[in-house]
Amino acid sequence: xxxxxRLPFLLIAAFVAIGLLVLSVSLSNTEIKKGQAxxxxxxxxxxIIEATNNENPAINDSLKDKVVVINVWATWCKxxxxxxxxxxxxxxxxxxxxxxxxxxxxxNEEEEREKMEETGIEFDYELxxxxxxxxDLLYSYKLKNESNAIPLNIVLNKSGQPDFYYMGNQLEKxxxxxxxxxxxxxxTFRIL
Numbered sequence: 351x352x353x354x355x356r357l358p359f360l361l362i363a364a365f366v367a368i369g370l371l372v373l374s375v376s377l378s379n380t381e382i383k384k385g386q387a388x389x390x391x392x393x394x395x396x397x398i399i400e401a402t403n404n405e406n407p408a409i410n411d412s413l414k415d416k417v418v419v420i421n422v423w424a425t426w427c428k429x430x431x432x433x434x435x436x437x438x439x440x441x442x443x444x445x446x447x448x449x450x451x452x453x454x455x456x457x458n459e460e461e462e463r464e465k466m467e468e469t470g471i472e473f474d475y476e477l478x479x480x481x482x483x484x485x486d487l488l489y490s491y492k493l494k495n496e497s498n499a500i501p502l503n504i505v506l507n508k509s510g511q512p513d514f515y516y517m518g519n520q521l522e523k524x525x526x527x528x529x530x531x532x533x534x535x536x537x538t539f540r541i542l
Contacts, residue, residue: 395510398487408452408478415508417534419444419527421453421475422485422502425465429519430501434473436524441474444531448508454481454488491515505530 395413404410409418421437423430441451452475455462459479466473478484489498491512505514505527513530516523 392491392512393510394488394491394504394512395506398484401487402484406481406484408454408476408481408484413450414510416447417449417508417531418504418506419449419451419475419531420488420502420504420506421451422455422488422500423453423473424455424457424500425462425469425471427500431469431471433501433519433524434471436521438472438474440524440528440531443528444535445474446535449531449534451475453477454485455479456482456485492517503527507534 395409395418398406398409399411399414402409409420419440421430423434425431437451445451453473455477457479462479465471485502488502488504492498492515499517501519502517503514503523504512507513514523514527
C-alpha cells in the first residue's frame with residue numbers, strides 16, 4: 351500500500367525532471383543558434399590579419415576579397431587523413447584566383463613532411479606548419495559546445511565572414527561545402 355502512496359510523488363518528480371531536461375536542451379539549442387549567428391557576422395579574416403599584424407605567411411592582406419577555405423590538420427589525426435582525398439577533390443574542382451585553399455598544422459614542418467612522404471599523404475592545399483598562434487586564433491571563434499578538435503574546416507566568404515565552421519570529418523558537411531563552393535564559382539563566372 352505504501353508503494354501506491356509514493357507513486358503520485360514519483361510521477362510528479364519524473365515529469366519535473368523530464369520538463370527540466372527539455373527546457374535545458376531547448377535553451378542550449380537557442381544559445382547555440384545565437385552563437386552561430388554572431389560568429390557568422392564576424393570578419394574573421396580581418397580580425398586575424400590585425401591580430402597577427404599582417405605578418406603571417408598563411409593569412410594576410412593578400413586574401414582579402416577572396417573565398418578562403420581553411421583546414422586545420424595533423425598527420426597523427428586519422429579523421430584528418432580520411433578527409434584529405436575529398437578535400438583534394440575540392441581543390442581540383444574549385445581552386446582559382448577567387449577561391450584559395452590553405453591547410454594549417456601545429457607540428458614541425460620537417461617532421462610532418464617526412465611522415466607525409468613515409469605514408470604517401472598528398473595534400474593539395476597550400477600547407478603551412480608551426481602555426482600555433484594562427485590555429486589558436488581560429489579556435490577562439492568556437493562556441494561553448496565546440497571543442498578544439500581537428501580536423502577543423504572553415505570557409506570564409508569574400509567579406510571574411512565564416513560561411514562554414516565545423517570540426518571533425520563530417521561527410522555531410524563536406525558535401526554542403528562542395529555545394530556552397532559550386533554556387534560561389536557559378537556566381538563568380540556570371541559576374542565576369
